[in-house]
Amino acid sequence: MHYDFAAIEKKWQDRWEVSKPYAAITGDTTRPKFYGLIEFPYPSAAGLHVGHPRPFTAIDIVSRKKRMNGYNVLFPIGYDAFGLPTENFAIKNHIHPAIVTKDNIANFTRQLKMLGYGFDWDRVVDTTDPKYYKWTQWIFLQMYKKGLAYKTTMPINWCTSCKVGLANEEVVEGKCERCGGEVVRKEKSQWMLAITKYADRLIDDLDDLDYIERVKVQQKNWIGRSYGTDATFKTNTGDDVTVYTTRVDTIFGVTYMVISPEHPLLEKWKDQIGNWDEVAEYRLAASRKSDFERGELNKDKTGVRLEGIEIYNPINGKAIPMFVSDYVLMGYGTGIVMGVPGHDQRDWEFATKFGLPIIEVVKGGDITKEAFVLKDDTGIMVNSEFLNGMTVKDAIPAMRDYAVEHGWGKEKVNFKLRDWVFTRQRYWGEPIPLVDCPKCGWVPLDESELPLLLPNVESYEPTDDGESPLAKMTDWVKTTCPKCGGPANRETDTMPNWAGSCWYYLRYMDPHNDTEFVSKEAEEYWGPVDWYNGGMEHTTLHLLYSRFWHKFLYDIGVVHTKEPYAKRTSHGMILGKNPNYIGNVDTEEEKQALIEKYGSMATRPAVKMSKSLGNVVNPDDVIKAYGADTMRLYIMFIGDFEKTAAWSDEAVKGSKRFLDRCFNLQDMVSDEEGISAANMASVHKTIKKVGSDIDELKMNTAIAALMTLVNEFYAKGLSRGDLEVLIQLLSPFVPHMAEEMWENMGFAAKHGKMAMQMSWPEYDESKTIDAQVEMAVQINGKLRGTVIVPTDSDEATVVAAAMEQERVKKATEGMQVVKTILVKNKLVNLIVKPAK
């Protein structure tokens, strides 16, 4: 029988299109629910990338197995379609972004259907659909009403050459991605979301979640919670200054203070600062630096002393100088830090440059060479009066308590996380449903006015004053205030592309609801998502943002769980062959030439796929040449799911070969129904192995187990019953071929259902055990042979069998066995030493 994958795949996709075997049923209480989720794709003009099928296929397989395990499965798909690439494509080609989006979605849908995914196609969402973004706007309004959305002046990236505002991703190494022009900061009033109010909960609630560890760690580091002390210093200016420090124990080592150039106190102290002109010049220079320049590595510390300003150390009243320096950030802590050059490397560099004293307060380093920064908190305090002799660990709380008691200190928790800049000066995004009224200030639209439709504009080009393209649409901008009825202006900025993806998993539960964003019934039934897989690149963006939104929705009582996703896994990237790899050439000269030209890139056999390298693999081509089932199988077999893997055209053939071998089994079966005696143990073992591997996302070893079983069928022959089980095990991986074989063999008729609708085969533990096992024989821990013995043989039997072997005899000749270690059914280790 010939495996005509093209015809087979078309046939079954057409049938599924009509019979909808993947439809999820809300409120089916007869079965437990399983909600599997993959990150919905951004429908780019390039179409599906070969990286997409990896996570999609994996969760498709998990979902299919859950379905066979009796679950009511929700496995949905949609499109995250607002965003910059579409807008730029539209500008370049003079096509409306909505049309571009529609075309791209159609192409993605075609490709996804060709891969045979078990998505519930009746629940597709599209973030650019007004019926969808109505509710994105609605959630934003709820946040606004609860005070979580506020307006503030924030710098945007401004290309001095194109004279447009740029998104962060359009700024590459401080330059404009398009023209290479210099990017500076330009102040603009923007909407912010107060994600920092949720910082503690976003960290603490991670503990109860089944996320892979690196996701948790990365989110925790990103939020960056630190425990410290706010310490207040008196000054000769009339104002007190407060610093934040995690090392209040080092306060005896403070030899100067530093204030950030942006700090408002400087302006206030203008008349008291003796060298104001110099300070003002330094501030101006700092403001001109881009974030990139200012953050550049290992750059020299700069600064100016504030003449006439004295700060008094609260611990001993000592007068210390203050400097302004741009190594202190205005956005973290209080914008002022105490300089402890003995125990902070940055302070050490600054003090060394400006000739400031360096005091050792923790023993153990050589502070004339570098700051002594502790790796642990076991260092001993010195030069610190009542702290002397204490460990740092004890000194921190001791000094903190002292400071609190004496009224100049306060316990303080700080976060690195910043509030979320929620506006973009762009066209292709959700309009913000707020109106600016000269009398009433910012006024939200009435919810009945939603959705606030994105108007059609002639040109989506960003304006040359940094405003959104919508600002040019005066008809749309000019409106009336919902509160007082007077003339008012709409907000013309739009939401960032992350907005729509913050809550899409909720919409899938109830995608056609026009009166609520999700019904209570559907949310309580489907929530939370049981398993969410997505890229590591979204860990501190989409994943964190959507957890934040979900917590907000929980707080206002519209969802019933604290967290959106119970489990999170992440897939590795698919790389392409590196055409410039040094392994591709033979001579040393050629290798050197490649390294000179491409640097360390030339030493990698595989690199990120890109058009310029010509190593992009198009899923369409693979499907055409080998079929979707081969594509699915190969992308799962390629390696450890979490690691990056290199695409190999040769290796794809191996997967195809395996499917050919499976298909050919149809011509080899005996008439015997049920699992054959010859294959009993193998079949049961494989059921067990494939099942547990799918649950653990170890698809590569699951497939290896299936290959092993098929190899055994080739060696020993197989019954109809053996094949019946195999087809069911293959079904989640290669659904088209499985159904074709299932039907061919008459199993569809026999059971009255498709293979995918069968229960997952059960294994019998007792039948996974072979009658005999091969055991390793070791002498003093070294392998000296193997023996075949009855399963569960005792020590005496195994040793006796081992002693029969020539190699063992030889190795134990003239020796006495002093100890025997038996690992049941695995090995026996004889510890011998020379006989007396």
Place this chain on the structure above:
RNA sequence: GCCGGUGUGGUGGAAUGGUAGACACAGGAGACUUAAAAUCUCCCGGUAGCAAUACCGUACCGGUUCGAGUCCGGUCACCGGCACCA
């Protein structure tokens, strides 16, 4: 610099502290074929040996253990994230 991860044949990769290299790709040999492709069978870490076999071998050094790719201490390399966060 800090945090996380990884290091195994020619290649992708397997191995709850228990026979390292499962399963594949590539390569080699054979069968079938007029021939090729496809298919089927066998071989395939290194060194020595006709072989039986011996020794070496999971980045490197050391330790724990009857036994270490796996655990512990240290070193190196690479990948990813963060980065003047006080």
